[in-house]
Amino acid sequence: MVNSNIPDIIYTKVDEAPELASASLLPIIQRFAKVAGVSIGTKDISLAGRILATFPDFLKENQRITNDLAELGELVKMPEANVIKLPNISASVPQLVDAVKELQMQGFTIPDYPETPLTDFEKEIRARYDTLKGSAVNPVLREGNSDRRAANAVKKFAQQNPHRMGDWSSDSKTRVASMSDNDFFSNEKSATLATEATAKIVLETSFGETVLKEAVSYPAGTVVDATFMSAAALDEFLVSEIEKTKTEGLLFSLHLKATMMKVSDPIIFGHAVRAWLSPVFEAYGGVMAELGVNPSQGLGALLEKVEGNSEIMSAIDAVTVERPSMYMVNSDTGITNLHVPSDVIIDASMPALIRNGGKGWGPSGEEADTVCIIPDNSYAPVYDEAVKFFKANGKLNPATAGTVQNLGLMAQKAQEYGSHPTTFEITEAGTVKMVLTDGTVLHEHAVEEGDIWRSASARKAPIEDWVNLAIERQKTTGFRSIFWLDSSRAHDAELIAYVKSILQAQGVMEKFEIMAPREATRASLETITEGDNIIAITGNVLRDYLTDLFPILELATSAKMLSIVKLMQGGGLFETGAGGSAPKHVQQLQAENHLRWDSLGEFCALGESLKFLGESTGNARATILGDAVEEATQGILDNDRSPSRKVGEHDNRDSHYWFARYWAEALAAQTNDKEMAEEMALIAKKLEKNEVLIIAELAAVQGAAADTGGYYNANATKRDAVMRPSAILNEIIG
Numbered sequence: 001m002v003n004s005n006i007p008d009i010i011y012t013k014v015d016e017a018p019e020l021a022s023a024s025l026l027p028i029i030q031r032f033a034k035v036a037g038v039s040i041g042t043k044d045i046s047l048a049g050r051i052l053a054t055f056p057d058f059l060k061e062n063q064r065i066t067n068d069l070a071e072l073g074e075l076v077k078m079p080e081a082n083v084i085k086l087p088n089i090s091a092s093v094p095q096l097v098d099a100v101k102e103l104q105m106q107g108f109t110i111p112d113y114p115e116t117p118l119t120d121f122e123k124e125i126r127a128r129y130d131t132l133k134g135s136a137v138n139p140v141l142r143e144g145n146s147d148r149r150a151a152n153a154v155k156k157f158a159q160q161n162p163h164r165m166g167d168w169s170s171d172s173k174t175r176v177a178s179m180s181d182n183d184f185f186s187n188e189k190s191a192t193l194a195t196e197a198t199a200k201i202v203l204e205t206s207f208g209e210t211v212l213k214e215a216v217s218y219p220a221g222t223v224v225d226a227t228f229m230s231a232a233a234l235d236e237f238l239v240s241e242i243e244k245t246k247t248e249g250l251l252f253s254l255h256l257k258a259t260m261m262k263v264s265d266p267i268i269f270g271h272a273v274r275a276w277l278s279p280v281f282e283a284y285g286g287v288m289a290e291l292g293v294n295p296s297q298g299l300g301a302l303l304e305k306v307e308g309n310s311e312i313m314s315a316i317d318a319v320t321v322e323r324p325s326m327y328m329v330n331s332d333t334g335i336t337n338l339h340v341p342s343d344v345i346i347d348a349s350m351p352a353l354i355r356n357g358g359k360g361w362g363p364s365g366e367e368a369d370t371v372c373i374i375p376d377n378s379y380a381p382v383y384d385e386a387v388k389f390f391k392a393n394g395k396l397n398p399a400t401a402g403t404v405q406n407l408g409l410m411a412q413k414a415q416e417y418g419s420h421p422t423t424f425e426i427t428e429a430g431t432v433k434m435v436l437t438d439g440t441v442l443h444e445h446a447v448e449e450g451d452i453w454r455s456a457s458a459r460k461a462p463i464e465d466w467v468n469l470a471i472e473r474q475k476t477t478g479f480r481s482i483f484w485l486d487s488s489r490a491h492d493a494e495l496i497a498y499v500k501s502i503l504q505a506q507g508v509m510e511k512f513e514i515m516a517p518r519e520a521t522r523a524s525l526e527t528i529t530e531g532d533n534i535i536a537i538t539g540n541v542l543r544d545y546l547t548d549l550f551p552i553l554e555l556a557t558s559a560k561m562l563s564i565v566k567l568m569q570g571g572g573l574f575e576t577g578a579g580g581s582a583p584k585h586v587q588q589l590q591a592e593n594h595l596r597w598d599s600l601g602e603f604c605a606l607g608e609s610l611k612f613l614g615e616s617t618g619n620a621r622a623t624i625l626g627d628a629v630e631e632a633t634q635g636i637l638d639n640d641r642s643p644s645r646k647v648g649e650h651d652n653r654d655s656h657y658w659f660a661r662y663w664a665e666a667l668a669a670q671t672n673d674k675e676m677a678e679e680m681a682l683i684a685k686k687l688e689k690n691e692v693l694i695i696a697e698l699a700a701v702q703g704a705a706a707d708t709g710g711y712y713n714a715n716a717t718k719r720d721a722v723m724r725p726s727a728i729l730n731e732i733i734g
Contacts, residue, residue, distance in 0.1 A: 006075065007041030008617075009033070009609055013068075014088040015046045015712065017585035017597035018576070021652050022086065023723035025599055028660045029606060031733050032667075035676055036621030038613065043068040045137050047089040047099050048713035054128050055110045063108060073140040081571025082613055083141065084605050089712075090135045090259035092342035093266065093297050099712040106713060115294060134262020139413040139420070144567035145466045146408035147473065148547045148575075150555060151562040151604045153630065155403055157637040162398035163556035166357025168390040173250055173369040174358030176384035177241050178377040182233035184264075184454070185377040189443045190225045190490035192497070193218055198437050201422060201455065203447075205430035212424050212432070221460025223494045226434055226443035228426075231450030234268065234375055238275035241373055246324035251360045251370040253327030255349050255383075258341035260544065263423035264452050268375055269341045270296030276323060276338060277302075280315045288312065300339035331365040346374065347545045350383045351552035357395065358387060378489075379545060381518035386549070389525045396553050402528040404550035405479070405535045407470050408543025411462035411568055415491075415540035423454035458539075463495065465568055467502045470537045474511055480527060481535040484542055486516035495539070517542065528554070560600045564608055572612045576601035586711065588647070593706040593722065595652040596643045603633045603659060624673055628666035635662035653698050657729055661687040686732045697726035 011026060013019060030040045044053075045068060052059065053067040075081050089095060097113050104110060113129050114122040150158070179186075197220075201213040218224060245252045254272050258265040273295040274281055281288065281295075291305045306312045327337040329344065337344050350372060353360055359367035372387075374380040390396070409415065426432070426447045434442040434455065447453055474481040483499055485492040496514060503509040515523060520536065527534040528550075536546050551558040563575035589595045607629035614623030636642060641658040643651045661684065668681035687694075706722045709715025724730050 006080070007039040008082060008613055008622075009038065009040050010043050010072065010075070010083045011040055012072075012083065012085050012088070013042050013044040013046055013049065014086040015048075016089065016583060017589075017595065018086040018602075019046065019714070020586065020589065020595055020708065020719065020723055021597045021599050021602070021656075023719050024653050024656045025602060025659075027724070027730075027733055028656060028663075032625060032660075032663060032680075033610075035667075035679055036619060036625050038610070038619065038622050038625070043072050045069050045072065045085075045088050045141075046712070047091050047095065047132065048103060048710075050132050050136070051096075051099060051103060051110060052108060054132060058110050059108060069137060069140055076141050076143045076567055076571060076573060077569050079570035080616070081567055081569070081573070082609055082616075083571075083573045084602070084609050085141060085573055085575045086602065087576065088137050090137070090262075090342075091133050092258050092262075092340070093133070094301060094340055095342055096129060096132060102710055102712050106710065115292065134258075135260040135416070136262075138410075139416055141573060142410050142565055143412065143569065144565045144571075144573060145411050145462060145469050146406065146543050146547075147469065147564045147566060148408065148543070148561050149405035150403050150551060150560070151633070153634045153637055154555060154560045154562075154600065154604070158555045159399050159401075165355060165395040165398065165553075166359060168357045168395050170391055172358045172391050173248060174353075174372070174387060176372045176374055176380055176387055177244075178374050178380040178384070179229075179233060179237045180377070182230035183376045183378075184227045184229050185489065187229070187445060188225055188227035188490040189445075190223060190494045191442055192494050193220060193222050193224060196220045199224070199434045199442055201424075201432065201434055203424075203426065203428075203430050203432050205428050207428070210427075213422055216422060216455075218457060219459060219461075223458045223463070223491065223498075224434070224442060224455065225457065225491045226432075226445065226453070226455045228432070228445050228447055228451050228453040229264070229268070229376065230448065231271065231452070232448060234271050235275060237375060238272055238373070239278070241371065242275060242323065245371045248371070250324065251327045251362050251368050252324045252373070253337050253344070253349075253353075253360055253370050254373045255344060255346040256341070256374075257346050257544075259345060260541075263420075263425075264454055266296040266341050267425055267452055269298065269338075270294070272373070273299055273302065273338050277316060277319055279319050280312065283315060284309075284312050296341070298338060298340045298343075299336060325362045325368070327360040327370055328363055331361050331363055334363075336363075347548040348552075348558075350374075351549045351558075354383070354386055354390065354549075355552055355556070358390070379517060379542060381516075382521045382542070382545065382549070385518045385521040386525065389522055393525075393529065396525075396529065398554055398556075400531050401554055402531050402533045403554055404524050404528060404546065405473070405477075405533070406543055406547050406550075407466065407473055407535060407537045408540060408547070409458065409462060409466040409538070410540040410543060410565075411465060412459050414458040414462050415456050420456070422456070423452070426451045426453055458495070460498075461568065463498050464502060466537075467499055469566065470512070470535070471503070471506060471508055473535060474508075477533070477535065479533045479535050481512050481537060482520050482523060483512060483514045484517050484520045484536055484538040485514050487514075488516070492539075512537075524550070557598070559598060560604070562604045562608065563601075570616075572609065572616075574605035574609045574612075576605045589706050589722070590708070591705060592647040592702065593704055594647040594702050595723075596645050597652045598642050599652060599655060599659070600633065600636065600642065603629060603636070607633065621673060621676060624667065624670055624676065628663055628670065631666035632659050632662035635666075647702055648699075651698075651702070653723060653725070654695065657687070657694055657698065657726070660729075660733065661691075683732060687729075690728050690732070694726045694729045697728060701725045
């Protein structure tokens with residue numbers, strides 16, 4: 001890099017299964033990179049690391065750490081940035097509380113999370129913790145737009161080894177339910193600012209004016225939105241759907257994103273919990289409030305708070321009998337869809353249900369048709385249309401299916417709905433206004449107490465970069481390309497004006513289509529069913545949803561996607577896929593010392609990162625390393641070296657041995673750099689010669705419980721002992 005103090009590649013320290021896997025994989029990467037003179041550094045963006053960095057004034061000097069996320073936020077604005085980003089926890093309140101408790105038990109004297117802050121001190125502490133919730137990392141690092149697609153090796157393997165798909169029946173009763181009015185979609189207003197502007201957000205009531213946000217600044221050309229969801233309409237919708245679901249004899253399920261949408265969706269989740277237990281809240285609401293019950297934290301936390309009150313518990317049991325059966329996260333342990341806000345994340349839960357033929361797991365552990373509750377109608381049509389498509393056409397065939405690539409608008413916090421400080425739960429009836437400094441009212445909404453009001457924006461430069469990225473990608477591939485934009489939606493209408501202007505100016509209008517999400521979903525499914533490929537060009541939230549939906553249908557997982565963020569200042573951010581199943585992987589490791597996390601996403605990102613480094617710095621050896629990573633990844637797939645789900649069979653650590661071996665063999669076989677080939681041939685021979693012994697050492701530790709010294713903040717020594725149990729492999733790698 002230009003700055004000699006910055007490593008050539010930054011590999012992020014994260015959470016849960018991806019971080020455990022890093023303890024095994026990263027030493028291999030660092031050893032091989034050394035041959036090319038490539039330095040690999042790390043930055044801590046884990047939840048535990050972010051908590052500790054937020055409260056240095058509460059810690060001893062030797063406990064304090066740097067704010068790595070802030071440093072990375074500056075690095076990604078530099079042309080020399082090269083970051084491999086693994087999936088991190090997007091913390092819900094229960095996760096945040098658990099992480100705080102674990103750190104306190106480890107001797108870090110950080111303050112408790114104040115659920116109901118009263119004093120100025122508690123409010124200040126709460127404000128600090130609030131910066132850590134939800135999608136706090138991605139908006140900082142994503143200083144560019146997204147290019148996500150299945151790597152060629154991964155797609156080829158999926159077609160040759162198609163995964164199991166659930167059978168769809170034309171008489172399936174599974175359906176998607178959304179609000180028909182008074183949701184975020186129907187109440188949205190949008191405007192493109194002609195000049196640079198600053199707005200304050202105020203709530204005007206009969207008692208005066210309350211400033212919700214003092215000042216939000218926007219450069220010229222920014223698309224600024226404002227909308228709200230009616231709490232009364234939401235409650236009416238939820239009550240109606242609970243009753244309708246019972247009448248239909250289906251499973252009830254709620255699908256939100258209480259992590260990314262860290263303000264709005266937990267509130268909506270709480271409304272669902274309250275609606276489900278409405279008779280209990282009517283009878284015991286005051287007592288439950290005194291016990292500290294907060295419906296937004298889920299049914300699980302509620303039950304913990306009231307378990308000592310037999311009267312309330314009996315009332316809950318009585319209501320449960322009268323309710324429809326509920327979609328389960330884990331039917332064996334009684335964990336329901338409403339237990340924890342972060343347990344059912346829409347972009348993972350809906351594709352899994354669709355892949356499974358529209359079936360969800362019920363309380364008895366059996367599959368059943370399901371009502372999928374997605375309150376806001378902004379993107380629910382995507383899933384509704386997918387359900388209807390598969391009812392009519394049957395399941396997708398991964399062996400013959402084409403692929404959906406995605407180009408997503410996300411740079412500079414574009415469309416960060418609900419995950420930023422311009423979302424508010426309204427405390428009293430009135431009018432919310434966005435008022436510019438010259439007194440112009442940009443947007444206003446009449447609201448009632450409990451309504452959820454929010455604003456988001458998309459700046460001109462990221463929008464233009466996004467459209468140009470789409471033009472470049474379409475030209476490269478020749479694929480059918482669709483902008484997923486709805487002309488009847490306020491925000492999308494503003495984006496369409498940008499899109500058409502740029503496409504016309506570059507003379508490529510005829511190469512692109514513009515469709516509302518429902519129509520684009522059907523067009524995409526029709527295209528890939530015929531074996532052809534297509535590019536979905538979407539906004540930020542749809543990017544998040546579609547890069548799980550289509551990969552899960554095509555590949556069985558979204559963790560194996562090639563995810564490149566072309567940073568606007570010239571650098572590269574290489575993401576490694578989704579981590580939604582990571583908690584279950586950690587639980588299995590702790591119980592059986594078997595980690596089924598598949599590092600294929602890391603392999604794909606590493607190869608792209610190394611090739612990008614070679615191209616941007618002229619380091620030919622880095623390019624050779626990157627090309628060899630692709631060969632090693634193909635070797636993992638072709639020889640079935642990915643982790644098994646079952647204890648006693650090969651796991652994540654075995655796959656890393658094979659990755660190192662295939663990588664070394666590819667480097668030894670290449671003819672562009674003789675010295676490099678000779679050095680790597682020695683490692684390849686050692687890995688081959690000791691195969692039986694290494695595999696035996698890795699297998700020997702499986703079956704017993706594993707102690708990593710912490711879930712959110714593992715002890716490095718214990719973690720490394722668990723994840724690097726082969727003394728022979730460690731000696732070869734170093």
